[in-house]
Amino acid sequence: MVYFLYIRSMIKTKAAQTSQYILETVSPIFNKNGYSGTSMSDITKATGLTKGAVYGNFKNKEQLALEAFNFNVKFIVDKIKSILNDIESPIAKLFALTNFYRSYYMHSLPKGGCPLLNVAIDANNTNPELFHKVELVMIKLTDGIAKMIAEGIHKGEIKSDIDAEKYGGRIYCMIEGAVFASMTLKNDTYLMDMMNHIDKMIQTELQLK
Secondary structure, three states: OHHHHHHHHHHHHHHHHHHHHHHHHHHHHHHHHHHHHOOHHHHHHHHOOOHHHHHOOOOOHHHHHHHHHHHHHHHHHHHHHHHHOOOOOHHHHHHHHHHHHHOHHHHHHHHOOOHHHHHHHHHOOOOHHHHHHHHHHHHHHHHHHHHHHHHHHHOOOEOOOOOHHHHHHHHHHHHHHHHHHHHHHOOOHHHHHHHHHHHHHHHHHHEOO
16 A cells, blocks of 8 residues: 555656646747647647647646746746845835846746736737736736835835825836837837836835935
């Protein structure tokens, strides 16, 4: 019985490693080419696995695309979390966030660009489930900024009459708009300039002197 459990554990571990390998390999491909633009032959060629081996780990191409999107987004979100986790001041967190996005173009370029932007354009009106994933992530990121602002109000760093949700949405839209411009025109100047603008807005409109 113990031997059987050991073997089953080994099989599960190997399957998990294979799934991780597939995701690491195909996530940049899905991000660059989109769901429709990524063929099964692209996936098998990149991974060196057969179609059966890939579908032994993922139910179908749609599940693989969803997991690839989650993988790409997690890479970005984990970077943001690692930067913000050790910062106590909400105002400092907001400035750290804009500082992260100053180098976002270079972070995301090797992986095919911004996954939120790419998938939102690719999946809109064609893949409702994948597009819904984008919506959820955007809402979560917007809420995260709003919570930083609300925390800043609570700690006396941000003016008490500030609408945290409104400014959270405003800052996120400014960031995502700059991401769109920089990725489309292949020029990080737009991100740099917008992050400077947001910093100034934080200092003049939000921060309690």
